[in-house]
Amino acid sequence: MTADVVIIGGGLHGCSAALNLSRRNLSCIIVEKDHVGRHASSANAGGVRTLMRDPREIPLALASLDLWHDMQSLVDDDCGFEETGQLRIAETPEDFETLRKRAELVKGLGHSHEELIDEKELYRLLPHMRPGCVGGLICRRDGSGNPLIAMRAFRAAVLKAGVTLHEGVAATGAERAGEGWRVNTTAGPVEAGMVVNCAGAWADRVAGWFGDHITVTPAAPMGMITARLPHLVGPVVSSVSRYLSLKQFENGTVLISGHLRGDADRDRNIAALKMGDFAERARTVLDLFPQFSQAQVVRFWAGIEAITDDGSPIIGPSANSPNVIHAFGFNGHGFELGPKVGAVVAEIAATGGTNTPLDGLTIHRFLDNAKMTATQMANSEEIKIAQG
Ligand SMILES: Cc1cc2nc3c(=O)[nH]c(=O)nc-3n(C[C@H](O)[C@H](O)[C@H](O)COP(=O)(O)OP(=O)(O)OC[C@H]3O[C@@H](n4cnc5c(N)ncnc54)[C@H](O)[C@@H]3O)c2cc1C
Numbered sequence: 001m002t003a004d005v006v007i008i009g010g011g012l013h014g015c016s017a018a019l020n021l022s023r024r025n026l027s028c029i030i031v032e033k034d035h036v037g038r039h040a041s042s043a044n045a046g047g048v049r050t051l052m053r054d055p056r057e058i059p060l061a062l063a064s065l066d067l068w069h070d071m072q073s074l075v076d077d078d079c080g081f082e083e084t085g086q087l088r089i090a091e092t093p094e095d096f097e098t099l100r101k102r103a104e105l106v107k108g109l110g111h112s113h114e115e116l117i118d119e120k121e122l123y124r125l126l127p128h129m130r131p132g133c134v135g136g137l138i139c140r141r142d143g144s145g146n147p148l149i150a151m152r153a154f155r156a157a158v159l160k161a162g163v164t165l166h167e168g169v170a171a172t173g174a175e176r177a178g179e180g181w182r183v184n185t186t187a188g189p190v191e192a193g194m195v196v197n198c199a200g201a202w203a204d205r206v207a208g209w210f211g212d213h214i215t216v217t218p219a220a221p222m223g224m225i226t227a228r229l230p231h232l233v234g235p236v237v238s239s240v241s242r243y244l245s246l247k248q249f250e251n252g253t254v255l256i257s258g259h260l261r262g263d264a265d266r267d268r269n270i271a272a273l274k275m276g277d278f279a280e281r282a283r284t285v286l287d288l289f290p291q292f293s294q295a296q297v298v299r300f301w302a303g304i305e306a307i308t309d310d311g312s313p314i315i316g317p318s319a320n321s322p323n324v325i326h327a328f329g330f331n332g333h334g335f336e337l338g339p340k341v342g343a344v345v346a347e348i349a350a351t352g353g354t355n356t357p358l359d360g361l362t363i364h365r366f367l368d369n370a371k372m373t374a375t376q377m378a379n380s381e382e383i384k385i386a387q388g
Contacts, residue, residue: 003027005349006183006192008171008206011041013327014198015154016342022161024350030163031185033170037151039200043303044147045223045257047236048336050113051086051139054312056360058111063356064340065141077153080146085235087138095240099137113139128232129288144236144247174209180323194323194349201266201306203328211320214366216306220262220271221332224278226295228252244284256281262302271302307331315341316362325349326363
């Protein structure tokens with residue numbers, strides 16, 4: 001079987017890349033070892049957050065947020081997106097000083113999406129939170145989507161676009177075939193001019209087939225959700241000094257996550273839960289919102305995700321092989337980035353470069369034999385980054 005591009009991994013990023021490649025009239029095959037959205041892309045907390053992004057990710061995250069606001073036109077479904085805002089609260093004056101410095105940094109980079117708010121505005125937005133907090137930092141256009149609805153919509157859109165989808169088929173290796181690649185799979189070889197590596201927590205193994213020998217740490221972010229409660233919280237809430245992400249949906253259920261980590265076993269496709277960490281997160285929620293003391297938690301879960309050494313994803317061409325593009329290592333915050341990363345991957349595949357700055361995000365930063373400065377990268381033949 002042949003195509004212009006073979007994509008390894010059918011999560012949000014693989015599907016988004018396929019959709020955008022199809023829009024550029026490039027034929028695609030997705031090879032997915034389980035089924036579309038089986039892993040992180042359906043298991044996540046749905047946070048659509050540009051707030052507090054690593055500066056390297058801000059241009060991508062802002063562009064992706066625009067796509068979330070217009071999701072209907074991309075996949076014929078709003079993917080459950082709600083613009084609630086994402087708000088990080090300062091519980092102490094020291095926390096507020098941290099946020100003030102952050103706001104200054106982001107402003108200095110030329111962005112205006114993060115807004116420092118005082119105590120009065122904080123309690124206008126969160127009137128039911130316990131007293132004593134001093135302010136916050138908000139991205140008002142942020143919000144959340146529904147990962148299950150999103151993956152169903154992306155899968156349908158990919159099929160409608162004519163992408164060939166092989167589910168239950170694992171890629172097992174790759175070798176050169178003329179100018180392109182032969183990807184071996186459990187259902188036989190697939191040949192393509194180009195390979196896109198969207199293999200999530202398994203993607204470092206795939207990268208190794210192309211000479212890009214790095215490691216990611218598989219992790220198991222966890223979440224829990226309550227039965228319906230009186231509606232008390234509008235924005236998605238996090239805190240400066242304590243791990244927390246709390247969002248209350250329109251129907252009253254409350255999703256609690258935020259740096260909760262179980263144990264990931266990527267060889268067995270298993271993520272094991274750690275109950276003690278859930279208990280600690282529940283105590284934080286009750287401290288901030290004592291009205292939730294009667295909440296019943298109805299479901300706990302975890303998914304498998306790739307963590308990189310510097311907490312930011314790997315996006316862009318291979319350092320050691322031609323016609324290979326990586327998009328993985330999303331560190332528990334790749335759901336928001338999915339729509340734009342797919343567009344960037346397709347742009348690189350079709351044109352050899354991208355207008356979205358990828359400074360400090362390509363795999364080169366982790367490879368001793370291929371360390372490049374930002375300037376070298378900008379001038380490189382492989383990727384022509386148009387800043388701004
Ligand atoms: C509990 C939890 C909460 C999260 N909350 C948020 C949030 O609120 N906001 C946010 O932005 N992000 C969040 N994330 C992170 C987000 O879900 C991920 O960053 C994103 O879904 C990654 O998408 P992906 O397509 O790269 O990976 P995945 O969805 O994991 O897809 C990778 C796919 O590759 C396949 N694959 C691997 N190896 C092979 C192979 N050899 N052959 C064929 N197929 C292969 C896998 O089976 C898998 O389906 C959360 C994650 C979890 C687990």
